[in-house]
Amino acid sequence: MQLYNATVVNNAAASASDGVFVSLGLELHARNSIIANNSDGDCEGTILSGGYNLIENTTGCSFLGLALYDVLGVDPKLGRLALNGGPTQNHLPASDSPVINAANPGGCTSPTGATLATDQRGLPRTARRRCDIGAVEVQPETGPVWFAYLPIVMR
Numbered sequence: 001m002q003l004y005n006a007t008v009v010n011n012a013a014a015s016a017s018d019g020v021f022v023s024l025g026l027e028l029h030a031r032n033s034i035i036a037n038n039s040d041g042d043c044e045g046t047i048l049s050g051g052y053n054l055i056e057n058t059t060g061c062s063f064l065g066l067a068l069y070d071v072l073g074v075d076p077k078l079g080r081l082a083l084n085g086g087p088t089q090n091h092l093p094a095s096d097s098p099v100i101n102a103a104n105p106g107g108c109t110s111p112t113g114a115t116l117a118t119d120q121r122g123l124p125r126t127a128r129r130r131c132d133i134g135a136v137e138v139q140p141e142t143g144p145v146w147f148a149y150l151p152i153v154m155r
Contacts, residue, residue: 001026002111003033004050005103005119007091007134009078012039019043029111032103034134036076052104054133074098076134086121090136099133107131 001022008019019038022028022045031050035042036057044060047053051066054076063070076099078091093099108116108131116125119137132138 001028003028003030003035004111005031005108005116005131005133005135006033007078007120007136008033008035008042009037009076009091010039010081020045020047022046032108032131032133034076034078034099037078050104052102052133054099054102069104071098071102071133078134084121084136085123086119088120090120091134092136093132093134093138095138097132097138100138101128101130101132103131103133105130 003020011019019035019042020028022043024045027048028045029048029050030053032052035053035055041060042055042057046062046064049063049065049067049070051069054071054074055061056073056075058072077094077097079094081089081091084090084092108125110116119125120135123137123139125131125137128140
């Protein structure tokens with residue numbers, strides 16, 4: 001199984017881990033993905049990390065690979081499941097989320113190495129310096145436009 005630029009959150013299951021469960025003899029490759037806030041654990045088994053994952057609760061997990069670049073034991077600060085643009089509901093990261101600009105500096109890519117131009121919603125994937133961890137890319141705010149006014153002097 002492969003999780004690339006994915007978000008696995010807020011799940012509940014009748015048994016085992018609610019996030020991802022990797023049986024003996026199977027492999028889960030994960031890169032630039034979020035696994036968090038699952039009711040009975042975020043993962044169980046071995047994850048072959050391609051790096052730049054955020055996994056909130058690592059109890060029951062073991063890691064091989066580029067785990068040095070993973071963010072572990074941290075809340076991703078995601079919003080509720082909602083229509084935040086695009087055809088499907090998604091979890092939009094908060095403005096202070098640790099997933100923003102935290103994905104692989106080489107870019108968000110597919111398992112074959114192709115650069116991903118858009119996120120789950122169809123919006124640009126690299127809206128800032130680096131892409132974000134997970135399925136949704138936070139877009140830059142346009143903010144207010146300020147105009148310079150010159151004083152008018154009447155005589």
